[in-house]
Amino acid sequence: MARAILGAMNTTPHILVVDDDHEIRDLLARFLAKHGLHVSTARDGAEMTKLLDAHGIDLVVLDLMMPGEDGLSLTRRLRAQGCTLPIIMLTAMAEDTDRIVGLEVGADDYLPKPFNPRELLARIKAVLRRAPAESDTAAPTSGGGGHRLRFDGWVLDMATRDLTDPDGVVLTLSAGEFDLLRAFVEHPRRVLSRDQLLDLARGRQAIPFDRSIDIQVSRLRRKLNDDPKEPQLIKTVRGGGYLFTPDVVRS
Secondary structure, X not given: OOOOEOOEOOOOOEEEEXXXXXXXXXXXXXXXXXXOOEEEEEOOHHHHHHHHHHOOOOXXXXXXXXXXXXHHHHHHHHHHOOOOOOEEEEEOOOOHHHHHHHHHOOOOEEEEOOOOHHHHHHHHHHHHHHOOOHHHHHOOOOOOOOOEEEXXXXXXXXXXXXXXXXXXXXXXXXXXHHHHHHHHXXXXXXXXXXXXXXHHXXXXXXXXXXXXXXXXXXXXXXXOOOOOOOOOOEEEEOOOEEEEOOOOEEX
16 A cells, blocks of 8 residues: 655655566666655565565566566456555556556556666656555545535445445555545536546546546446446536436435
């Protein structure tokens, strides 16, 4: 879990770079360390797992194409285990489909190769800024009102960032899922365009015409058991964006 935001923190964010190319690993390690980050590297999934178990990692930069277990499989496995650690996926593939799949399995952001290390640094800062800090459990993240927002039997805890379903089962949200759901519950029964959602949920860090909002909506619908064919909670407004339909009550 991310502990702090670069430039306003008590501890230095610990970044794990996972890539089978040692030149890329070394280049990124030196560059990120030069800009104030603590960096560890791994060449494959096995080394990644050991480092995650041994250290307090704040964010993973993960290559998509690796021998053995690839980045998609590793991301899918981490998310299935309930891990919400922010993941930025690196891909040498230019096809939108590959990037979309990466976001669908749980990556928080992606960057196509070749890339400028400065852009990666900017993406890391943005994702850490959106990710929950350890101190978030001690104080609400939303200004004013209660700590919990209730809608259609669901409860979103703004302090812990947990989502509780109508049966009382607590679901863990990734940083991107939480930010998007917060945007919806704080603006219920109002059509929000993709641009507005980008501003509200991601702080305009996405590239123009980025489809990540659509993918995050799909992931959020699955979490909310909202039928994608006939969604009732998050409705698609043709040519307009999305509408969060339930009434929301603060408590």
